Amino acid sequence: MGVETKNEDNKRVFPVSEKVEDVLEALEKYLGENKVSIAFNSEVVGVKKSGKKIAKLILSDKEIVAKNYIFCAGGKSSPTTGSTGFGYKLAEELGHTIIKPIPALVPIKLSAQGGPASGWKKINDSKKLSEKQRDYLYKILTKHKCIKWGVGIVSEKVIDKINILEATKLAMQKAIKNLKPDFLLLDGNFKIKSLVPQKSIIKGDQKVISISAASIIAKVTRDGCLNDTTIHTKFLDRFYNWILETKNNTITGLENFTAKVITNGSTEAFDKFYLKNKNRRLRYFKGEYMYHAAAIKSYFEPAPYIDDEPLESNDVIVISLPFADTGGEHPRMNEILATCDTLGVPVLIDCCYYGACADLTMNFNYTCITDITFSLAKSFPVGFMRIGMRLTREDNNDPLFVYNKNNYVNRIAAAVGLELLNKYSPDYKEAEAAYRASRDKQAIKAKASRDERRALQTQLGIEVDPLDK
Numbered sequence: 001m002g003v004e005t006k007n008e009d010n011k012r013v014f015p016v017s018e019k020v021e022d023v024l025e026a027l028e029k030y031l032g033e034n035k036v037s038i039a040f041n042s043e044v045v046g047v048k049k050s051g052k053k054i055a056k057l058i059l060s061d062k063e064i065v066a067k068n069y070i071f072c073a074g075g076k077s078s079p080t081t082g083s084t085g086f087g088y089k090l091a092e093e094l095g096h097t098i099i100k101p102i103p104a105l106v107p108i109k110l111s112a113q114g115g116p117a118s119g120w121k122k123i124n125d126s127k128k129l130s131e132k133q134r135d136y137l138y139k140i141l142t143k144h145k146c147i148k149w150g151v152g153i154v155s156e157k158v159i160d161k162i163n164i165l166e167a168t169k170l171a172m173q174k175a176i177k178n179l180k181p182d183f184l185l186l187d188g189n190f191k192i193k194s195l196v197p198q199k200s201i202i203k204g205d206q207k208v209i210s211i212s213a214a215s216i217i218a219k220v221t222r223d224g225c226l227n228d229t230t231i232h233t234k235f236l237d238r239f240y241n242w243i244l245e246t247k248n249n250t251i252t253g254l255e256n257f258t259a260k261v262i263t264n265g266s267t268e269a270f271d272k273f274y275l276k277n278k279n280r281r282l283r284y285f286k287g288e289y290m291y292h293a294a295a296i297k298s299y300f301e302p303a304p305y306i307d308d309e310p311l312e313s314n315d316v317i318v319i320s321l322p323f324a325d326t327g328g329e330h331p332r333m334n335e336i337l338a339t340c341d342t343l344g345v346p347v348l349i350d351c352c353y354y355g356a357c358a359d360l361t362m363n364f365n366y367t368c369i370t371d372i373t374f375s376l377a378k379s380f381p382v383g384f385m386r387i388g389m390r391l392t393r394e395d396n397n398d399p400l401f402v403y404n405k406n407n408y409v410n411r412i413a414a415a416v417g418l419e420l421l422n423k424y425s426p427d428y429k430e431a432e433a434a435y436r437a438s439r440d441k442q443a444i445k446a447k448a449s450r451d452e453r454r455a456l457q458t459q460l461g462i463e464v465d466p467l468d469k
Helices: 020-033 086-093 131-143 158-160 164-175 209-227 231-244 266-275 291-299 333-343 399-405 411-423 427-441 442-460
Strands: 005-009 014-016 042-051 053-059 184-187 198-201 250-252 259-264 279-285 315-320 347-351 359-361 370-374 387-392
Touching: 005 209, 014 086, 020 347, 042 086, 131 209, 158 164, 184 209, 198 399, 231 259, 231 387, 231 411, 259 266, 259 411, 266 291, 266 315, 266 370, 266 387, 266 399, 387 411, 411 442
Parallel strands: 184 198, 250 359, 279 315, 315 347, 347 370
Antiparallel strands: 005 014, 042 053, 259 387, 370 387
């Protein structure tokens, strides 16, 4: 039928390409050329006999009359493939004697390179395989129903802090967290912190098939993050929808902000906001994120807290929601946003604590709001990866949009963020529990924040407010 084949050691025949799709396409072409129709999604439910001959084939949705019938039926070992064992019953109805199957344990000798299936024989150290071979084996390994696998990812910041060996151990601990293995085979001459029995094997990815398989999954996962040119857009779309999936908070007006860019945390979005409004006075409440105090020192003329003086038309405002100092909504937030609407004062809403909050009403319908930032640093322990998103009303082609359009973004961060967003809801119990605990300790945290603020103000040479206690 036009498919080039090869014979394996066990005398079985496979396509040279090792792709079942090639066989299927050739079969479909052959059937089409011979005007043979295929009844898809039609289950055989029985037959009608006329004497010793089959008169009709009964399908779930119709009956078929033919001159000859060929039955191909599988056993009961893999019902997920559609092989239910019905062929046994059908054969029995047609007068054949069925010998009852008897379960048995059959020893199978495996070579060092894998099992009897052709694809598995190619499993080897990922570094010795081509990209095409790795991708092919990755699909087999990750989709096989009898294989459980996990991936642990550690950021470059953690590597710099604890060194590459300790980071490798940490990644292994993360990878097995949800697998519950009985025994660990480690590639190297070290052990990891785990109660699971383990054995270290130097150059294990060249000696043990399971370690080789793990190296393939790890390599393809990493390369996928680096080579997927659409990973950041997938992340942005998921992040936006994830925000709206909350059941513990009420969000309105976010639909007005559909222009999305990935950022290196919230702070990169702050910097662009400062630059865009450099000719205005930067204003914020006492208790805000101290990065803004450094910005005033570096980019703006000194300006009072919002708490101390009324707003003016040449001001620009940053306000966090949840508020950085309390974890709730600032009591004057809606009042100030209404004033900004009247005066035409641009506002950035910093939502970096979103995902670790509850019982908030987040109203983004004020026209003064130009930028909204979100980050995963407070929802998940990924602060060093700086995974953030900025929302604006439209694409203004500023540097962040230019970066995103040209794919000049952190794809690893986007991939990690996407994995977390797909795994956890914005209200997942750990984050909510952390939020509840922070509420109970609100007074202690507020005092600690003020102490930090005063220390940083002194370091920056900013006058400390004597009433800020």
